[in-house]
Amino acid sequence: MFRICVRTGANQARRVAARGFGTRAAAPPSALRNAAWAVAGAVGCGLGYLYVTDASAGIHRYVATPLLRLLDPEDAHNLAVAMLKHGVCPADRKEDDGLLEVELWGKRMSNPVGLAAGFDKNGEAIDSLFGLGFGAVEVGSITPQAQAGNPKPRLFRIEDSSAVINRMGLNNDGAQVCADRIRSRFWRLLVSQSKQQGETVASLARSVNRSAHADRLLGINLSKSKTSASDSHADYVDGLQRLGAYADYVVVNVSCPNVKNIAAGADVAVLEETVAAVVRARNNMPDYRPPVVLKIGPDNDADQLRLIAQLAIDYRIDGIIATNTTPSRPAGLVDSAGVAKEAGGLSGAPLRDAALATTRQMYLLTGGRIPIIGCGGISTAEDALAFAKAGASMVQVYSSMTFDGPGKAREIKDGLVGLLKGRKWTDVIGEDARA
Ligand SMILES: Cc1cc2nc3c(=O)[nH]c(=O)nc-3n(C[C@H](O)[C@H](O)[C@H](O)COP(=O)(O)O)c2cc1C
Numbered sequence: 001m002f003r004i005c006v007r008t009g010a011n012q013a014r015r016v017a018a019r020g021f022g023t024r025a026a027a028p029p030s031a032l033r034n035a036a037w038a039v040a041g042a043v044g045c046g047l048g049y050l051y052v053t054d055a056s057a058g059i060h061r062y063v064a065t066p067l068l069r070l071l072d073p074e075d076a077h078n079l080a081v082a083m084l085k086h087g088v089c090p091a092d093r094k095e096d097d098g099l100l101e102v103e104l105w106g107k108r109m110s111n112p113v114g115l116a117a118g119f120d121k122n123g124e125a126i127d128s129l130f131g132l133g134f135g136a137v138e139v140g141s142i143t144p145q146a147q148a149g150n151p152k153p154r155l156f157r158i159e160d161s162s163a164v165i166n167r168m169g170l171n172n173d174g175a176q177v178c179a180d181r182i183r184s185r186f187w188r189l190l191v192s193q194s195k196q197q198g199e200t201v202a203s204l205a206r207s208v209n210r211s212a213h214a215d216r217l218l219g220i221n222l223s224k225s226k227t228s229a230s231d232s233h234a235d236y237v238d239g240l241q242r243l244g245a246y247a248d249y250v251v252v253n254v255s256c257p258n259v260k261n262i263a264a265g266a267d268v269a270v271l272e273e274t275v276a277a278v279v280r281a282r283n284n285m286p287d288y289r290p291p292v293v294l295k296i297g298p299d300n301d302a303d304q305l306r307l308i309a310q311l312a313i314d315y316r317i318d319g320i321i322a323t324n325t326t327p328s329r330p331a332g333l334v335d336s337a338g339v340a341k342e343a344g345g346l347s348g349a350p351l352r353d354a355a356l357a358t359t360r361q362m363y364l365l366t367g368g369r370i371p372i373i374g375c376g377g378i379s380t381a382e383d384a385l386a387f388a389k390a391g392a393s394m395v396q397v398y399s400s401m402t403f404d405g406p407g408k409a410r411e412i413k414d415g416l417v418g419l420l421k422g423r424k425w426t427d428v429i430g431e432d433a434r435a
Pocket residue numbers: 116117118119121140141155164166168170221253256295323324325347348349351375376377378396397398399400
């Protein structure tokens with residue numbers, strides 16, 4: 001067989017040579033050539049498509065995100081949200097490793113890496129954000145009335161510190177618009193799942209997470225309208241009543257440093273009344289009762305942390321997010337462009353130590369009985385693991401994604417699997433804090 005081929009090949013070569021040098025070798029028939037080009041083109045396009053639609057592809061981190069950062073920070077943010085909203089975005093294609101599984105409030109998450117509040121303030125891009133691989137997506141903060149927030153510019157990057165300063169002032173579409181949007185998304189997904197699974201919508205509604213994904217959580221972060229009194233807690237109750245039925249957990253944001261009337265973070269009496277009112281309203285909800293989570297700042301002293309922990313225990317708060325942004329400017333902040341003088345809350349890498357310390361303190365003060373969600377300056381798997389060991393059951397990121405792009409959740413998840421060395425995420429929670 002081999003010899004026949006060789007001989008045939010030799011004969012062909014002789015025939016080509018006989019036609020003389022300088023004449024072109026016989027080209028394959030053009031239909032065949034066109035088909036070959038078409039196949040090569042289709043394969044190339046397919047591979048290109050697979051590459052650019054993969055959230056962890058280098059093109060997003062090293063090309064698209066730096067290009068986006070050439071824009072004004074708020075324009076870049078709005079463009080990113082608009083693209084996600086319309087599905088013009090990559091996705092995380094890998095399955096989550098079983099080591100990363102965690103359960104909070106009886107709800108399973110396939111991984112403990114969440115997106116913090118403030119990115120998708122109006123719940124417009126929830127499914128694309130889940131598509132990036134986050135185990136939880138927190139939308140908001142949402143206030144009862146729509147509000148425009150502070151005058152622009154109000155969002156700044158400190159490039160040399162991988163930090164962000166914002167004084168957005170809780171701009172959002174208001175509770176009613178957001179509730180309508182989030183509710184219609186939930187029912188739309190349930191109707192399509194009921195067709196696929198042959199189950200009734202009503203029975204699905206009883207069994208699935210509010211995220212409408214079996215292994216993901218949707219958090220809804222609530223805050224107060226700018227015009228509300230400092231000591232009023234009615235806005236949180238209003239938000240809970242309008243949005244709570246669609247949340248896997250509801251966050252009471254008492255720690256935004258950009259809104260003057262959120263005194264609850266600092267004033268313990270107001271905080272107690274707020275917590276009591278929200279928990280009471282949640283307990284009075286007719287069917288579904290979402291877990292209530294308190295979001296605190298990174299600048300509480302030891303006494304304040306003790307009081308917050310005691311309130312959380314006494315009122316059976318379901319979780320604590322540590323932390324929000326800080327109005328302070330940590331010593332040693334590298335800021336060659338002089339951005340740090342801008343008023344607003346600082347987030348990103350320089351916040352990490354304070355947020356980590358707050359996480360550890362809250363874990364210890366609550367005796368590990370209340371899930372802590374670690375947030376602040378988390379950029380790597382090492383950061384996420386440090387927060388877990390300090391007591392966080394789950395972590396959240398925001399600023400690091402704006403610097404490194406949409407592959408952040410996948411990057412942290414892959415890194416964690418390596419760092420855990422066969423142990424489960426749930427095995428390490430609080431390990432360092434207890435030591
Ligand atoms: C631009 C921007 C807007 C934010 N808006 C909110 C918000 O509306 N509600 C809230 O609870 N936290 C908000 N945050 C705080 C984040 O949720 C998070 O707590 C903080 O940024 C620390 O995490 P990071 O260092 O990973 O960014 C915002 C943060 C940024 C950068």
